Amino acid sequence: MKKIAALFLLALLILIQSCTTAIIDEGSVSDLEPIDRTVTYQSDVKAIMDNYCITCHGGPAPQGSLDLTTFSNTQNAALSRNLVERMNSQTNPMPPNGRLNPQILQLIDKWVEDGLLEQQ
Incomplete structure (x- = not known):
C-alpha cells in the first residue's frame, strides 16, 4: 500500500510541475x-500546444473542459x-x-x- 501511495504522490507532483513550466515573458512581441x-498549426502551433498546453488541457479530463490536443479543438478555442x-x-x-516568451x-x-490554417 505504501508503494501505491508513493507512486500516486510522485505522479501528482510530476503533473503539478508540468503545469508550471512556462517560459516567463522576456520582452514584448512588438520588439520582434x-x-x-x-x-500553420502543423508547422508551428502543434508543437507549442504539445510542449506547453496539453499537459493540463489534454487527456481524458482536460482542465476547464478545454482539450487542445487536435487542430480543430485548438482552432475552436482560438x-x-x-x-x-x-x-x-x-x-x-x-x-x-506566467506568459510564454x-x-x-x-x-x-x-x-x-494568417487565418488559423492547419497546413499550407
Whole structure:
C-alpha cells in the first residue's frame, strides 16, 4: 500500500510541475522582427500546444473542459474560447504561472492573423 501511495504522490507532483513550466515573458512581441511566412498549426502551433498546453488541457479530463490536443479543438478555442487572449493576458495568462516568451506568442498571433490554417 505504501508503494501505491508513493507512486500516486510522485505522479501528482510530476503533473503539478508540468503545469508550471512556462517560459516567463522576456520582452514584448512588438520588439520582434515580423514573421515573413505563413504560420500553420502543423508547422508551428502543434508543437507549442504539445510542449506547453496539453499537459493540463489534454487527456481524458482536460482542465476547464478545454482539450487542445487536435487542430480543430485548438482552432475552436482560438475562435470562441478566448485562447489567444488568455495566452497574451498580462493579468490572467495561460499558462497560469506566467506568459510564454514573446517568440511563442508572436507565432500564435501570426497563426490567427494568417487565418488559423492547419497546413499550407
